[in-house]
Amino acid sequence: MDVLEQVAERIKSARGIFVFIGSGLSAASGVPLYRDEEGKYIHPEVLPYTQRKTFDEDPARMLAWYNQKRASLDRVWPNGAHYALAKLAAFKPCVFATQNVDGLLEQALEHEDVDAEVLRLHGSLRISRCDACKTRDYSNAEWGLENRCQRCGELLRPDVVWFGEPLPRGLVDAATEALLESSVCLIVGSSGLVFPAAELPSYASERGLYVVEVNTHESHFSADADVFLKGPAEEVLPALNEAIGLL
Ligand SMILES: [Zn+2]
CATH class of the missing domain: 3.40.50.1220 (TPP-binding domain)
Structure with missing residues (x-):
């Protein structure tokens, strides 16, 4: 056998x-894969976008990158x-x-x-969430400083786990x-x-x-x-x- x-x-x-x-x-x-066979980052420029601290320091930049990443899902099956x-x-x-x-x-x-x-x-790149009140949002609306939680008004973000988060x-x-x-x-x-x-x-x-x-x-x-x-x-x-x- x-x-x-x-x-x-x-x-x-x-x-x-x-x-x-x-x-x-x-x-x-x-x-796209993040890492090669040895665990090294294939595109080191993506590294900041895997980190929670980038979102804390510059949410607009982080969210713009994730808008592109989510849009790329429209082209994969x-x-x-x-x-x-x-x-x-x-x-x-x-x-x-x-x-x-x-x-x-x-x-x-x-x-x-x-x-x-x-x-x-x-988590999922196709879902948004509010960290403050934990509400999830399935609307697919563009992330950014203007896109706020309907319930409490805080920023919406991708419902994914970043390094620095449990x-x-x-x-x-x-x-x-x-x-x-x-x-x-x-x-x-x-x-x-x-x-x-x-x-x-x-x-x-x-x-x-x-x-x-x-x-x-x-x-x-x-x-x-x-x-x-x-x-x-x-x-x-x-x-x-x-x-x-x-x-
Ligand atoms: Zn909220």
Whole structure:
């Protein structure tokens, strides 16, 4: 039995799958990667825009950059890896914990008419929020000094997590709980460098889950994984579905 078939058998007999997702899932859609294989920033000029302090010091500049970034999402679509995960979720209970803020997995799930939980550990670029009263805004209106919370008048900002901000505790707890209900942990395209979310797969390994990593290169997770499937997600995941017998 080859390794893909072994993984397929494990998935077929799994009671549930915890899927941990990083930027590699969306690479083929054209969503730019922040880091290279060694974790270095590919475009160092984006670095300030990942930091909370830039927003505190110069909100207009930060929000202008995020307007462009959100607009770039209008030109990207789910790829074969997103659809493969949606099909997997139609076959077995899956909980997705994603570090991506692009919403492409959700689009694929909707397209395939699959209802599965997506825990967006780093938030969503398609949603706005007010830090003062925690109200969320789905209007897609341009961010800027004039775009204020309808409820309290504070600045609206992208509903993403910046360095210098905590991950939403409730989401990390929900992810941990989902992980404990699962028997397979599938890690897709994550470098494993952003903590604390990145600790979840190691935890899965400690708790005896069967850990499968799909990545173009070895990562922080590879040592803990039972199986490493090397290759781009949009090739490996459809091949895995085929081995499971999913069309
Ligand atoms: Zn508010």
